């Protein structure tokens with residue numbers, strides 16, 4: 001019997017970001033623990049649904065924040081489970097900080113292939129070649145930290161991911177999708193599926209959002225029942 005956590009209603013971007021902060025400040029839960037639960041949950045969901053025709057090659061696309069960190073955790077678990085996985089961090093190495101930096105270091109010491117692609121104006125053909133070599137893409141570029149329309153390098157990356165024709169698993173929120181309105185901010189990843197952490201986001205139920213989210217799975221990141229009950233349906 002697999003236990004199911006207390007059902008939380010869909011949350012706003014601010015509510016879900018406050019959940020993470022409360023878990024740390026009020027309950028003393030390390031954000032690294034939450035990140036580990038998120039990334040491992042995403043890996044387990046994907047491994048159960050991914051193609052069974054031999055282990056597909058996975059490229060995890062990471063941004064500089066905790067969404068990227070989730071991608072790093074997922075990559076480590078997929079590697080340990082025998083999947084060929086590599087990562088591309090679309091940020092200057094020095095901008096990868098905090099929990100995401102921790103994941104970068106662990107991956108580096110684990111010999112998992114990863115590269116930093118800090119180009120402010122990435123060459124579209126180079127992005128096409130990078131994505132053509134993978135069977136699946138994981139979108140760990142932007143999550144609830146999205147705070148402005150996607151432009152510049154991130155826009156080029158999102159557009160290249162979408163035109164690659166590869167199935168995409170989005171982590172938490174498809175990059176570029178506003179978690180409250182369910183509308184793309186400039187441009188957004190069109191995912192085959194979205195693994196979202198702790199709770200669905202308001203915007204996922206907006207008309208048209210499913211073109212970006214694809215199938216939605218909620219992953220329990222280990223928040224205490226007392227905190228979950230404040231947001232129960």
Ligand SMILES: NC(=O)C1=CN([C@@H]2O[C@H](COP(=O)(O)OP(=O)(O)OC[C@H]3O[C@@H](n4cnc5c(N)ncnc54)[C@H](O)[C@@H]3O)[C@@H](O)[C@H]2O)[C@@H](O)CC1
Pocket residue numbers: 020021031034035036038063064065066067068070141142143144145146147148149150151154171172173197221
């Ligand atoms: N905080 C926590 O305890 C947890 C957070 N989690 C993950 O953390 C994510 C939120 O992480 P962050 O707050 O670090 O932010 P993100 O990782 O979503 O975004 C990274 C950074 O991108 C920048 N940014 C915002 N809009 C941009 C744009 N349009 N173009 C370029 N850069 C832009 C911001 O500086 C932001 O900090 C969640 O979506 C989830 O995936 C999970 O690990 C669960 C636990």
Ligand SMILES: [K+]
Pocket residue numbers: 067139140141142143170171172173174175
């Ligand atoms: K994402």
